[in-house]
Amino acid sequence: MVRIGVAGNTAIPCFQVIKSKGYTITSKIYFCVDIIEDATYEFIAEKDGNEFIGDNLEEVLGLITMWEYRGQNQEDWRANHSEHLEYRNVLDDSIVFDKDGNQVDENLL
Template identity: 40%
Template sequence: MMNMKIRIAGNTASPCYFAIKAKGYQVEIFSYLESEKENEWSFDYNATKDDLFFSATSPEELLGLISMWETRGDNWRANEKEADEYWDITCNIPMYDRDGNLIENK
């Protein structure tokens, strides 16, 4: 039984922001008006520390990039084997229609 369940939602942005700050990063947030008519905005979140720079469109994504680099280091990019394996994984996942029914013949 899983006791901890977290999914990205409106209540995850600020904890991720403060987790990044706790790791010693400076965080800058920029907003850009996408559509005056619809009053739509987009955001960029940048984190810097020493000679490191990370950029994403949400604090959750930003923390994910930082975590990836902390785990994998300067060789963070997927090698050919990893890229192929990830491709195979994503090509073989179950697919569902809008009503949640499994699509048998994909």
């Protein structure tokens, strides 16, 4: 069984996969109020004039994968009605937690 999430150990493998697909990767750093700890990143993968942009490399790889899977016509990226309903069902079935990580009874909300 695999359980993986975005963490400190996933960025570099994603970087390597993106590079192996022939993309050039650049990044930008935006500082907020001159406090380095509040910096945000933007990663750009570029190939053949196409750019995929995200806040982290995992997002960028996800966008590239969506491009490869859904097709290069941006109209194909739009969710159809059944996809939208399926997505809404997953959200409706979400487990609710409070800020301390305790599960909350949805009926009490």
